[in-house]
Amino acid sequence: MQHTSNDSGRRTMNRPLLCIIGVVALCPILLAPLCGGGGEPYATLDFTGTSMPDAGGTGTLTATPNGGTEIQVSLHDIPEGDHAWHVHEGSCMNQGGIAIDLSSLVGDLHAGADGTVETTVTIDEAIGTDGFYFNIHEFSTNDGVGPGITCADVVPVME
Known part of the structure; x- marks a missing residue:
């Protein structure tokens, strides 16, 4: 994992990596209405x-x-x-x-x-x-x- 230092000296994760993690975490939520599986009849x-x-x-x-x-x-x-x-x-x-x-x-x-x-x-x-x-x-x-x-x-x- 790539880390960078910010002005306060804290180490933070690379922003692109955070974006990828966020998108992967949201996939099931965003795709459920399109693919079914949400409990509602299609x-x-x-x-x-x-x-x-x-x-x-x-x-x-x-x-x-x-x-x-x-x-x-x-x-x-x-x-x-x-x-x-x-x-x-x-x-x-x-x-x-x-x-x-x-x-x-x-x-x-x-x-x-x-x-x-x-x-x-x-x-x-x-x-x-x-x-x-x-x-x-x-x-x-x-x-x-x-x-x-x-x-x-x-x-x-x-x-």
Whole structure:
């Protein structure tokens, strides 16, 4: 470390080194809003019925500090039982292939006798906000998934 003497005879650290230390210390604070991980959702999900018009609900996506995603989902009017769920490429109107098989990562969703699903799961994968949607299927993974019953585009939160 380079030191210099000032007029009073005290030794001080080199100013450029102090600037570098300051910038490095501030990086996590300054970058958290841009990269997520700050605990605030970066995207929302508005589920609407597809093959079952009354099925629907809401959800949020929140970045985790390790680059993954916390997924919170609240659904209603879902048939009792287990349901496969996936993140797909595209949109609910222009559907594409599976991007992330959530059932294989965290298990199928389970709807109670009252037709509701309340779950929060964390996955290691990041989910983008441009060109992805969630699809909840009629059946479990083991029963052949069936058609989608409710769908939600990933919509970025606008600040």
